Each structure stands twice: as C-alpha cells, then as structure tokens.
Amino acid sequence: MWHDAVLVAGKDLRIEARSRVALWQVVPFAFLVLVLLAFAIGPDQTALRRAAPGIFWVALLFSTVLAIQRSVAVESGEGTRDGLRLSGIDPAGIFLGKAAAVGLQLLALQLVLWAGVTFLFDVRVHVVWLAVTASLLATVGLACAGVLYGALSAGLRVRDTLLPLLVLPVLAPVLLAGSKVWEAALDGNAASGTQWLKILVPFAVIYLVVGIVLYGPLQEAA
Amino acid sequence: MSAPTVRPSRPRWLDVVGILGVVALGFTVWLGLWITPPDVVQGNLARLLYIHPPLATVALYWVGAVAVGGSLLYLWPRTRSLFWDRLAASAVEVGAVFSALTLVTGSLWGRPAWGTWWTWDARLTSTALLLLLEVGYLALRRVPADPAVRARRCAVAALLIAVDIPLVHFSVDWWNTLHQGGTFIDPGFKIHASTSMSWTFLLGFVAFSLVFVWLLGVRYQVEVLQDAVGDQELEVSLAERWDEDTEHIGGDLVGQAPAPGRGAP
Numbered sequence: 001m002w003h004d005a006v007l008v009a010g011k012d013l014r015i016e017a018r019s020r021v022a023l024w025q026v027v028p029f030a031f032l033v034l035v036l037l038a039f040a041i042g043p044d045q046t047a048l049r050r051a052a053p054g055i056f057w058v059a060l061l062f063s064t065v066l067a068i069q070r071s072v073a074v075e076s077g078e079g080t081r082d083g084l085r086l087s088g089i090d091p092a093g094i095f096l097g098k099a100a101a102v103g104l105q106l107l108a109l110q111l112v113l114w115a116g117v118t119f120l121f122d123v124r125v126h127v128v129w130l131a132v133t134a135s136l137l138a139t140v141g142l143a144c145a146g147v148l149y150g151a152l153s154a155g156l157r158v159r160d161t162l163l164p165l166l167v168l169p170v171l172a173p174v175l176l177a178g179s180k181v182w183e184a185a186l187d188g189n190a191a192s193g194t195q196w197l198k199i200l201v202p203f204a205v206i207y208l209v210v211g212i213v214l215y216g217p218l219q220e221a222a
Numbered sequence: 223m224s225a226p227t228v229r230p231s232r233p234r235w236l237d238v239v240g241i242l243g244v245v246a247l248g249f250t251v252w253l254g255l256w257i258t259p260p261d262v263v264q265g266n267l268a269r270l271l272y273i274h275p276p277l278a279t280v281a282l283y284w285v286g287a288v289a290v291g292g293s294l295l296y297l298w299p300r301t302r303s304l305f306w307d308r309l310a311a312s313a314v315e316v317g318a319v320f321s322a323l324t325l326v327t328g329s330l331w332g333r334p335a336w337g338t339w340w341t342w343d344a345r346l347t348s349t350a351l352l353l354l355l356e357v358g359y360l361a362l363r364r365v366p367a368d369p370a371v372r373a374r375r376c377a378v379a380a381l382l383i384a385v386d387i388p389l390v391h392f393s394v395d396w397w398n399t400l401h402q403g404g405t406f407i408d409p410g411f412k413i414h415a416s417t418s419m420s421w422t423f424l425l426g427f428v429a430f431s432l433v434f435v436w437l438l439g440v441r442y443q444v445e446v447l448q449d450a451v452g453d454q455e456l457e458v459s460l461a462e463r464w465d466e467d468t469e470h471i472g473g474d475l476v477g478q479a480p481a482p483g484r485g486a487p
Contacts, residue, residue: 145382152379156365165361166379169354170386173393180397199393206385217297218378 001096004089008097013104015074022105026066027112033059034116045122052121053182056113057175060142063109064102064171065164068146071102072154072163081154081219091216095147099211103143110135126188134181134193137200138174144207145170151218173199236439243432250429253422261419267334272422274327276430278349281324284434285317290384293377304449307373310380311363312441316434318356324349348394355383355390369449
C-alpha cells in the first residue's frame, strides 16, 4: 500500500511539476482571495489584523477545492481511471498517494499564504509551533476529505459545480478550528489554541481511515 | 400504441400511520394553542417549543439513523438491495425539509426571544450546515446514473457526511453557544413544566415522529415510481414519437392510401 502510494504521489507531483497548474493558477487564486477579502473588509488595519486568521483559512479552503478539481482532472482523460484500476495498484494506495500529492501542494501553498498574510495584513505569528501543527493537521484532513469527495464526483459531467457544494460544508470544522488556532497563535495564547487542535486531530484521523476503507468502493462507483 | 403505465401500490399501514400522524399533529396544535397555559417567563412564545424541539429531534436523530443505517446496509454485500438505498435517500430528502423547518421555527422564536432572526449560535449554525450537507447529498442524488452506481455513490456520500456531523457539532459548539441546554427535561429525565405542557410536548414528539415515518414511506414510494418511470422513459418517448410520426404520415396520406397505425381511416 505504501509503495503504491509513493508511486501515485510521484506521478501526480510530476504531472504538476510539468504542467505547473498549481503554480500558475492555484497560488495566484489564493492570493486573489486574500486581496478580495481585504477589499471587502476595507483599509482599516485593526479590522484587517483581526480578520487575518479567517482570511488565511478561507483562501486555503477555496484553493483546496481548486487543487482537488485539478487532482481529479488529471485522472479524467479517456480511460485513465480504468488504467489506474487495471494497473493492480491497491485502492488504498491510490487514495494515500493522491492525498499526499494534494497535501504537499497545500503545504507549499500555506507557506505562500502565510507570507502573504504577514506582508499584506501586518500580522506576526507569536506561537509558531501552534500554527505549524494546525497547518500540518489541517493539511492531512483537507487532502484526505478532498480526495474522497473528488473521487465521489469523478466522471460526472457536473463535477466542477457539484464538488464545491459537497466539500465546502464538510470542511467547515477545519475553517473554524484553523481560524481559532491562528487567532491564538497571533495573540500568543497557546492554551486556547491547543483546545482547537482537538477538532483538527479527529478530522484528519477520521478522513484518513475512512478514505483507506472507502476509496475502493468509491472507485467502482465512479 | 399506448404508453406503459406504472401503478403505485401503497401499503395500508402507511395510510394508517399518516392518519395517526395528522390526528396527533392536530391534537398538538389544539393542546398547544388553546389548552396549555402561557409560560411564566416566555408567555405565549413558549408554545412554539411544542413543535421546534420535536422537529429538530426528527431532523437530526431519526433522519441520521435511517440515512446511515440504510447506507451501511446497502454497502454491506449480504444486505445489498436498492430498498436500503431508496430508504436512505428518502430519509435525507425528508430530513432536509425537517432541518429547514427547524431553522424557520427557531428563527421565529429567536426574533422575540433574542431580538434577532438569526444569530451565530452554535445550534443554529450547525443545523444550517446540516441542511447544506443534505442539499449537497441531494444534488449528488440528482446526477443521472445507473441505479446501482448512484446507490453506491450516495451511500458513500451519506457515510462521509455522517462522520462529519459530530465534528461540525463540536466545532460550532465551541465556537459560540447562546442556545440554552435542556429546559424541559434535565439529564435525570425530570420534567419541569405543568402536566398539560409536558404532555403536549411529548405528544409533539410522537406526532412529528409519525409524520416523519409517513413522509418517509410516501417518499420511498415516489422513489420507486421515479426509478420505474426512468426505466420506461425511453420506451415511452419512442411510443410518443411513433404516434406523432404515424399521425403526420396519416394526415398526409388521407385519401391516397391506407396508412399504418392511427393514420388509417
């Protein structure tokens, strides 16, 4: 399973490295969301600083949807999914590989967003370990849940409109918990932030386990 | 050529449940509006609580149990049957209606009690998210597909949504809680209300549970009919097209030569 996962992740990341869709579309889109939300809030620096954690996570969530759509699109070519199934690769391996590829892209994206938020909203993370832990946990959760819902919508003609409707309400707990952890990390209040990690941990674990179990039946359904 | 027809067959027990549900609902309204006294603190506003908590209970627990149970039983190879798939889908659709009604009645209560139609309270927010999750499931359900493929896809979606609901509940609960805890019944099941009020409250639960079972059964029947019509759709369309063609040809050829089908004199 792990070997298969590495193979699939390597394939997806190589495709990304060659096509550079993540770099030229997903990253600029995330930045665009930062700027647009700042426009909506106005130039008041205090308000922007207060909203910065939420803006960071909203931008990340929207970009996650794009990353998942891209991850599904890679497999949408004529017979590609059938090819993948015929290759004898363990479905759990495919799931883990695709989630790992999306997760690595999301981590890179978060670094860019972090820089963007620091630069545009003039905020500083005081408890770095807290923000990093939240990012790592959220990345696992977002990538696993995202790939699962991506598989659910794969092969449908209405995929692009259906996926955000399906996946964004599901990701709401990550948005809430992530924003709260970031708020605590910006204020230097580690204790209140740790409480919110208790949402991110089960989210990541549940979707990881459910994905390993259900990806096989899902692939057959698609 | 006549189009094939699908005959509905509704079991008798379902009609009985429906009648009982409507009668119980009527009694709840009568007791709630005319017989029970106004609340000491909330006055007449408390009367909304005879329907709001029952609606919420059905929306969350009954719907959740049927949707998750049905989806699991469909995915389990030994019990795989479209019956479970249709039951789960019907539960989610009825659940969406109950969730929406929970939000509406809560909002009607919130305006005079809290001074606002909507507040970002934990239970309001989590119910709104539940409704959105249900709408997502129903959107997936609407995507045309072979019944077996659709059933599997929807069963997985229902389970994925179900695992998310406790997380939504806890996160939103921590995020903001204004909503009161149990007021009528404390964890020791001790009821703090006058006798007529508590009986009306309990009757509300029974009434909405019966209405839920009835709507679930009716929706299930509709689901069966929809699938049957879906199967016959091509046949029906072809039959209609054939009728149009023969009428047209018949019209052109009247008086010249005998035409097949309806066009024949």
